[in-house]
Amino acid sequence: MKKIYLDYAATTPVDPRVKDFIQPYFFEIFGNSQSIHSIGQESFKAIEQSRKFISEVLNCHPEEIIFTSGGTESNNTAIKGIYFANRKRGGKHIITTTIEHHAVLEPVKFIVENFKEEGARVTYVPVNKNGIVEIEKIFESISDDTILISVMHANNEIGTIQPIKEIADRLKIVNEERKKQNKPKIYFHTDAVQTFGHLKIDLKEINVDLLSASGHKFYAPKGIGFLYIRKTTEIEPLLHGGGHEFNKRSSTLNLSGIMGIYKATQIAYEQLEEENKKIKLLRDKLLDGILKKVPDVIINGSLENRLVNNLNISVVGVESESLLIALDGENICVSSGSACSSGSLEPSHVLAALGLDPVLARGSIRFTLGRFTKEEDIDYVLDVFPKIVEKIRKISPLY
Amino acid sequence: MSQYSEKVMEHFMNPKNVGEIPDADGIGTVGNPVCGDLMTFYIKISSDGKTIEDVKYKTFGCGAAIAVSSMVSEMAKGKTIDEVLKFTREMVAENLGGLPPQKMHCSNLGVDALHKAIEDYLTKKKIHPLLCKCPFCDKDLPCAEIMECEKCEKQITKCPYCGKLVEFKETCSNCGKKIR
Numbered sequence: 001m002k003k004i005y006l007d008y009a010a011t012t013p014v015d016p017r018v019k020d021f022i023q024p025y026f027f028e029i030f031g032n033s034q035s036i037h038s039i040g041q042e043s044f045k046a047i048e049q050s051r052k053f054i055s056e057v058l059n060c061h062p063e064e065i066i067f068t069s070g071g072t073e074s075n076n077t078a079i080k081g082i083y084f085a086n087r088k089r090g091g092k093h094i095i096t097t098t099i100e101h102h103a104v105l106e107p108v109k110f111i112v113e114n115f116k117e118e119g120a121r122v123t124y125v126p127v128n129k130n131g132i133v134e135i136e137k138i139f140e141s142i143s144d145d146t147i148l149i150s151v152m153h154a155n156n157e158i159g160t161i162q163p164i165k166e167i168a169d170r171l172k173i174v175n176e177e178r179k180k181q182n183k184p185k186i187y188f189h190t191d192a193v194q195t196f197g198h199l200k201i202d203l204k205e206i207n208v209d210l211l212s213a214s215g216h217k218f219y220a221p222k223g224i225g226f227l228y229i230r231k232t233t234e235i236e237p238l239l240h241g242g243g244h245e246f247n248k249r250s251s252t253l254n255l256s257g258i259m260g261i262y263k264a265t266q267i268a269y270e271q272l273e274e275e276n277k278k279i280k281l282l283r284d285k286l287l288d289g290i291l292k293k294v295p296d297v298i299i300n301g302s303l304e305n306r307l308v309n310n311l312n313i314s315v316v317g318v319e320s321e322s323l324l325i326a327l328d329g330e331n332i333c334v335s336s337g338s339a340c341s342s343g344s345l346e347p348s349h350v351l352a353a354l355g356l357d358p359v360l361a362r363g364s365i366r367f368t369l370g371r372f373t374k375e376e377d378i379d380y381v382l383d384v385f386p387k388i389v390e391k392i393r394k395i396s397p398l399y
Numbered sequence: 400m401s402q403y404s405e406k407v408m409e410h411f412m413n414p415k416n417v418g419e420i421p422d423a424d425g426i427g428t429v430g431n432p433v434c435g436d437l438m439t440f441y442i443k444i445s446s447d448g449k450t451i452e453d454v455k456y457k458t459f460g461c462g463a464a465i466a467v468s469s470m471v472s473e474m475a476k477g478k479t480i481d482e483v484l485k486f487t488r489e490m491v492a493e494n495l496g497g498l499p500p501q502k503m504h505c506s507n508l509g510v511d512a513l514h515k516a517i518e519d520y521l522t523k524k525k526i527h528p529l530l531c532k533c534p535f536c537d538k539d540l541p542c543a544e545i546m547e548c549e550k551c552e553k554q555i556t557k558c559p560y561c562g563k564l565v566e567f568k569e570t571c572s573n574c575g576k577k578i579r
Contacts, residue, residue, distance in 0.1 A: 317459070318459075319432075319436070319459055319460050319461055319464075321460075321461035321462060322411070322460065322461055322462050322464075322465055325403070325408075325411065325461075325462040326411075326412070326462075329408070329412055347433075347434075358433045358434075359432045359433060362432065362433070392465075394417060394418075395414060395417050395457060395458055395459075395465055395468075396457060396458070396459045397428075397437060397438075397439050397457035397458065397459055398432060398437070398459045
């Protein structure tokens with residue numbers, strides 16, 4: 001039977017148009033973009049075309065885009081890169097939020113744990129019960145040695161969109177003040193892995209210094225992403241070598257990946273509003289149907305400032321792994337907030353940050369829709385899901 | 400999901416003996432819903448006090464926890480108390496065609512819950528027909544989770560993994576598993 005995939009926030013399939021587009025970039029066009037000869041230059045031109053296009057949609061300069069292997073590398077480069085470039089100048093303090101992806105939380109933790117002696121420290125700013133970061137608390141935590149603020153654009157588990165423009169605007173004023181006082185600039189990084197290719201981002205309007213994006217979240221292949229680094233922002237590279245990517249990321253460029261993210265961006269921007277409208281209709285149908293058919297369901301995170309494809313709910317009295325497996329048994333592939341690894345159940349840090357009851361957090365389930373979701377898929381889920389919940393609740397001592 | 404055996408999936412998709420027994424002779428709950436699984440077993444004992452006539456359970460937890468509960472209930476139904484007390488976690492896992500290693504600890508609680516229900520029954524009846532022997536001096540001890548052998552000045556317990564009576568220390572002296 002056909003599988004119904006509702007886990008687009010985990011990864012997306014490669015759009016067939018992207019798949020076709022990158023075919024020549026394995027055998028016909030394959031050169032090392034650093035080579036001076038014509039075969040190398042052919043690759044160079046293709047890569048620069050991709051870089052130029054991405055910089056145009058973001059409204060920035062091509063030299064401000066460096067290609068990476070994906071979201072995790074972009075986030076690591078931004079955070080470690082800024083810290084290592086500025087630690088000697090007194091920048092020690094990082095501000096981030098409690099709901100970031102592990103690809104932000106872990107590099108921050110790495111810095112704080114390994115450079116404690118020289119004063120490295122972090123402030124985790126909480127979110128309100130709707131899953132939106134408390135801006136006031138960000139600005140309250142700023143001190144003389146603050147070097148970086150990292151706030152995700154939209155959360156991967158609950159889809160809440162963070163007020164990054166507001167943060168950037170206020171930070172601009174703070175930085176102007178700091179300049180007068182000869183204090184180090186505070187850089188602003190946003191992890192836009194869940195939003196680039198889904199929401200329009202204008203970097204002239206949103207004043208961030210660094211922005212991470214990943215291809216496989218919007219129908220490009222896995223293993224390609226980029227980091228926007230505003231001109232004049234100094235970073236220490238993670239990868240040292242041949243000096244590729246303006247000396248910010250050495251490594252022979254991933255030609256087919258770069259052409260994949262180029263085509264995927266093109267397609268995304270051609271149909272962005274239209275596609276979001278269609279997906280939102282389906283998501284709302286799923287939400288309404290579940291609320292109508294299944295009692296005692298809690299929506300996690302604000303429905304207002306939210307990615308249109310995300311639905312995260314807690315099903316009272318049900319544990320998510322059993323729900324997930326039962327749904328998989330009916331060919332529905334979704335995801336849960338908590339992951340059971342190495343013998344210990346780790347409830348989602350995002351749902352914990354919302355203040356959700358830990359037992360309810362264990363019953364959370366995430367549906368994320370995408371380009372290839374059809375109305376009949378939602379109808380099928382609405383037919384199957386209530387039956388499965390009822391069955392598991394019959395076994396549950398908590399319902 | 401491929402991490403589970405066919406047998407686990409079979410029991411998970413169609414769990415046997417789900418429910419509660421309103422006039423149960425013994426009830427046993429183990430686990431914690433915040434960071435693990437939660438299971439409550441209900442048993443009905445025959446009039447002669449020897450056989451488990453009926454078993455039911457309610458379980459909150461992952462697929463493995465539900466499959467374990469179902470398997471344990473099937474294994475115990477119709478068996479004598481003596482036989483059931485010899486059940487171990489490993490027997491359950493084996494009957495299920497194996498469990499993923501990370502599930503052995505947090506989800507394989509069915510036997511513990513069932514034993515607790517039997518304990519509850521025995522306590523209520525104020526009978527301890529079961530005697531366990533101290534593995535060091537062979538002295539009869541009333542069966543309990545942790546037994547004191549005054550003669551040897553040792554604490555004795557039944558290893559939940561291999562079922563052997565051993566000294567209650569960090570690890571089982573027979574199978575080496577962590578028991579404390």
